[in-house]
Amino acid sequence: MDNTVALEEPITAQRCSENLSSVEDAIYVIGGKWKLKIIIVLQENGNIRFNELQRTIKGISARVLSNELKDLELNGFVKRVVHTEQTPIVVEYISTDYSRTLKPVIMALSQWGRTHKLKIKEDF
Amino acid sequence: MDNTVALEEPITAQRCSENLSSVEDAIYVIGGKWKLKIIIVLQENGNIRFNELQRTIKGISARVLSNELKDLELNGFVKRVVHTEQTPIVVEYISTDYSRTLKPVIMALSQWGRTHKLKIKEDF
């Protein structure tokens, strides 16, 4: 995953619209109410099963979780592992290497969210 | 809105939900299809007027842009400046210092979006 980006590059109109479309692309795949949260939980718990996942992510319904997991799997963020050797069958979800490339995004968002919460408190 | 806190959960879940709730807070204020894009444009063009903004952000309607700007202003990301000394009245929007705290988030998202686009291309 080699990405050489000129950090010294001046801010031009060109660079602006490039930023815009890149952010747009990112939001397109990991946007929405649940995707990032699912990815976070998956990264912190090595492997996790459906119902446990649903219990951890409070407020998500089985239907939505199921849909999101399918979507995340399609995009390579999640791996679905089925253990057929047991009964009843155990299904586990694990995060992929690719989902780990989101670490900087998650960190930035988490950090900002934390300071934002403090700012909100000060406003009252 | 998350209103339930599981006090009896193990440590791992606590640490997880801390990250989770911070990211959730962040997504709550800057989530959606347009907010970050508006903030980006505002940061790169010192001050900008309504219609110019609408032209820059392709695809956004006046109604949505208007709503988003109000929302962003309420949250302290945007300052609305009215120049009454002219006719017709000129209204300009500028980004605030606080919106600049989002720089790491925007950078992370932009960077990730860029590499993601490359990855998608490789897959075909």
Next chain:
DNA sequence: CAGGATCCCAGAGGATACTG
């Protein structure tokens, strides 16, 4: 020009029940 007012719709997401 800078929006407001209306109308409308698709689609995200919630609730509940059900199944292999």
Next chain:
DNA sequence: CAGTATCCTCTGGGATCCTG
């Protein structure tokens, strides 16, 4: 347990027209 199947609500957001 690991989801599906329905049904339904709600709102983000598009289109269009209107106004100070």
